[in-house]
Amino acid sequence: MALLDIQGLSLSINGALILQDVSLAIEPGETLGLVGESGSGKSMTALSVMRLLPRGAQTNGSIRFDGQDLAALPEPDMCRIRGRRVGMIFQEPMTALNPLKTVGDQVAEGFVLHLRLTRAEAARRAQAVLERVGLPATEISLGRYPHELSGGQRQRVVIAMAVALAPPLLIADEPTTALDVTTQAQILKLLRELIRENGSSLLLITHDLSVVNAMADRVAIMRAGEIVEQGRGGGLSGAITHPYAKALLNASSLPPRVTSAAAPTSRPILEVKNLVRAYALPRRSLFRAAPRRLAVDNVSFTVAKGESLGLVGESGCGKSTTARAILALEAVQGGSIAFAGQDTSKLRGAEMAAFRRRVQMVFQDPYGSFDPRHKAGRIVGEPLRLLGRECDPQSARRRVDEALTEVGLDPADADKYPHEFSGGQRQRLAIARALITRPDLIVLDEPVSALDVSVRAQVLKLLTELQKRLGLTYLFISHDLAVVRAITDRVLVMRAGKVVEAGPTPKVLGAPEHPYTRELVAASLHLDAILSERTAASLPDAAGC
Amino acid sequence: MLSFALRRMIALLVTLAVATVLVFTVLEVLPGDPAQVMLGTEARPDTLAALRDKLGLNQPAPERYLHWVAGLVTGDLGVSYTYATPVAELVRDRLAVSLPLAVFALALTTLIAIPLGAWAAARRNSAVDVGVMAATQIGIAAPNFWLAMLLALLFAITLRWLPAGGFPGWSAGPWPALRALILPAVALALPQASILARVMRSSLLDTLGDDYVRTARAKGLSAGQALRRHALRNAMIPVLTIMGLQFSFLLAGTIIIENVFYLPGLGRLVFQAINQRDLIVVKSVVMLLVASVIVVNFLVDVAYAAVDPRLRRRG
Structure with missing residues (x-):
């Protein structure tokens, strides 16, 4: 008998249909991957099982867990199931914990609640669990x-x-999406060990096919509130017959970039020499100078015209700080940055305006970088102000139309507000805004990290085309090695403010020399590699049957 | 935590010092003769000269400032021109009414507002919530002197449970004095509680939507347990801010209520001193009120840090 059996589950929230006829079953000890793009209803399926849906939610259909119908259970009984029989892991570790309670109290809470243990006994058990997940008392009290x-x-x-409490069923909702590649690999390994030890079943929700492929016994693919395909076994390869599933898989394996030969010979457009960026930390004592933290520590590199340079590393390694310094948004504490032969720290007035026109930026979260009360036309056209009188209203309108067309949007979209666009369209808008001044260099800070795989592939394709057509130079910041491989010619690997390795992308990521780069490459779950590993591993089994 | 309080304490002392300079400058150094202000435009020159001499106005300003600050520190605030009593004594007598009244009113405010706001938030959009929101709307809109008169009519005149006004002093024992403060405290507390309950409700609704509350529910806590153990403390920061502001207001902003109930409080003292242009009293009382606001802000800061561990390390 299946441990969790969902039959014909439909969900509507305030009248809007969210899930439609979802049927899923998870056997004891099985890991089911639930895959789909954002908004496809994965998380809502999980919250339906937990009965933690938002207000105004109405469900139909049956959810049987261990033979019990969860939908019919009174709330106090449901409270005894949550945490005890079904555990849940959330996406955002930053906000999933109560900031005002110690980690010990938060872990011990379950023991006090479900087992009625004393506080001291619960704390002892909490310590043991924390040790099991890799947080020994010596490291984290x-x-x-x-x-x-x-x-x-x-x-x-x-x-x-x-x-x-070693629940028989674990639900993990995007458990590693907010983490760096190296941490992601460690957390997935831990999860795999834990479910094996406890013999638990796992419902793993993710949009990342490489994660699901590394973890799941079986995969179900969701789209617009419906399950479009459910595999019988053999991980992801057992579930790719539906056209949507195939498209999703294609979109997630990005083809490596064909490096343009022109790059090395042309003159550098950007030269960064011995760049230092330091922040003052809070004072420890009134009488001593505030300690400093070096966010960027003696970094030097050049970018040739028409080249695409990648900047990779974990969060906090100084990538974005370097980008802000290059954009002359912050003062630097040492070294120099020269754009087209001019020291950017000495630019004033008209020279600065010319620099701003020639260097543009695309941010990770386009929604956060747009004024929600401005229409798309105004957002895209805003940098035209840098051109001063050169640009009259008529030609401004024409250039907005051109920029929108260039990124695959319609000139009529200029009259829409940011919230009327999808995530991918918003990133296209951000690119249009960067293109409108016809810049030479575009700094892209994690431009595709917030996008779903299929949209990500489209945006990367657009960026490659634009670069070819307009002769743009890119400084591309990302923590995702697959993306860097797909879009850059050369790559710099940063760690703790320093560049540890630099060179042509295929060489650095194909045959990394520095141990840190090797660690990064090993940790990034390269889809092709894992797919072939899976297939190879499953072949002898098949033959044996 | 201790070093946090210590650092805040240093900031508090610096702020106090700056405040004394400002108060002194505004009242004594800026153009306009304090003696002239106190005596009016038709004063005789010899009376004016005598008062100038008595007030020490012939000495240079820095010397007068130091003298005044030394007096503040030792509790010697000078002698009131109109009351002919030491200002320290006047202030002490009035504080014996105003301070207990403010504490009493704030305690009532808190006891009413926090459970009410939490109740409304827990039962969002229910009849309870709608009822609480409507009642607090009326509480904010109703002027407190009108409320004070209604309370006096009902409890003092019709039911004869409580005195309608006046203050017997603490020498007659705590109960008669407290009895005299009940109606004023209620009249002050109801509008303040209405504001605070609304702040509590909206702050709690925000925190109830936070991820860690969902995590707590996923651990098996009931909705009520998650609210009490996880959401409530997180919702307290804005509530503490408003409480600090309310206490500062209650200490001296209660002139109308003091007048309705014939209470000899600090508010009336300031009002009378300003009317009679008794600058000696005004200067000391203004400084006292400034100091109380600064001290209350310090206490609110310490309370923030006690509630939120993330704030303890910052300066």
Whole structure:
């Protein structure tokens, strides 16, 4: 008998249909990957099982867990199931923990609640669980608060809370999406060990096919509130017959970039020499100078015209700080940055305006970088102000239309507000805004990290085409090696403010020399590699049957 | 935590010092003769000269400032021109009414507002919530002197449970004095509680939507347990801010209520001193009120840090 059996589940929230006739079953000890793009209803399926849906939610259909119909259970009985029999891990470790309670209290809470243990006994058990998830007392004491922990450590605490009572079913909703590649690999390994030890079943929700492929026994693919395909076994390869599933798979394996030969010979457009960017930390004492943290420590590199340079590293390694310094948005504490032969720190007035016109930026979260009360036309046309009187209203309108067309949008879209666009369209708008001044260099800071795989592939294709057509130079910041491989000619690997390795992208990522680069490459779950590994591993089994 | 409080304490002392300079400058150094202000435009030159001498106005300003600050520190605030009593004594007598009244009113405010706001938030959009929101709307809109008169009519005149006004002093024992403060405290507390309950409700609704509350529910806590154990403390920061502002207001902003109930409080003292242009009293009382606002802000800061561990390390 299946441990969890969902039959014909439909969900509507305030009248809007969210899920339609969803049927899923998870056997004891099985890991089911639930894959789909954002908004496809994955998380709502999980919250329906937990009965933690938002207000105004109405469900139909049956959810049977261990033979019990969860929908018919009174709320106090449901409380006894949550945490005890079904544990849940959430996406955002930053916000999933209560900032005002110590991690020890938060992990111990489940023991006090479900097993009626004393506080001391619960704390002892909490310590044991935290140790099991890789947070020994020597590293993290029970009295620490969430803000004192790194993202990976916080996610371990969230996992500790979910597995504390060894529930037969775990639900993990995008458990590694907010983490760096190296941390992601460690957390997935831990999850795999824990479910094996406890013999638990896992419902793994993700939009990342490489994650699901590394973890799941079986895969179900969701789209617009419906399950479009459900595999019988053999991980992802057992579930790719539906055209949508195939398209999703294609979109997630990005083809490596064909490096343009022109790059090395042309003159550098950007020269960064011994760049230092330091921040003052809070004073420890009134009488001593405030300590400093070097966010960028003696970084030098050049970018040739028409080239695409990647900047990779984990969050906090100084990538974005370097970008802000190049854009002359912040003062630097050492070194120099020259754009087209001019020192950017000495630019004033008209020279500065000319620099701003020639260097543009695309941010990770386009929604956050748009004024929600401005229409798309105004947002895209705003940089035209840098051109001063050169640009009259008529030609401004024409250039907005051109820029929108260039990124594959319609000139009529100029009259829409940002919220009327999808995530991918918004990123196209951000690119149009960067293109409108006809810049030479575009700095792109994690431009595709917030996008779904299929949209990501489209945006990367657009960026490649635009570069070819307009002769643009890119400085491309990303933590995602597959993306960097697809869009850059050369790559710099940064760690703790320093460049540890630099060179042509295929060489650095194909045969990394520095141990840190090797670690990064090993951790990034390269889809093709994992797919072939899976297939190879499953072949002898098939033959044996 | 201790070093946080210490650092805040240093900031508090610096702010106080700056405040004394400002108060002194505004009242004594800026153009306009304080003696002239106190005596009016038709004063005789010899009376004016005598008062100038008595007030020490012939000495240079820095010397007068130091003298005044030394007096503040030692509790010697000078002698009131109109009351002919030491200002320190006047202030002490009035504080014996105003301080207990403010504490009493704030305690009532908190006891009413926090459970009410939490109740409304927990039962969002229910009849309870709508009822609480309507009642607090009326509480904010109703002027407190009108409320004070209604309370006096009902409890003092019709039911004869409580005195309609006046203050017997603490020498007669705590109960008669407290009895005299009940109606004024209620009249002050109801509008303040209406504001605070609304702040509590909206702050709690925000935190109830936070991810960690959902995490708590996923651990098996009931909705009520998640609210009490996880959401409530997180919702307290804005509530503390408003409480700090309310206490500062209650200490001296209660002139109308003091007048309705014939209470000899600090508010009336300031009002009378300003009317009679008794600058000696005005200067000291203004400084006292400034100091109380600064001290209350300090206490609110310490309370923030006690509630939120993330704030303890910052300066």
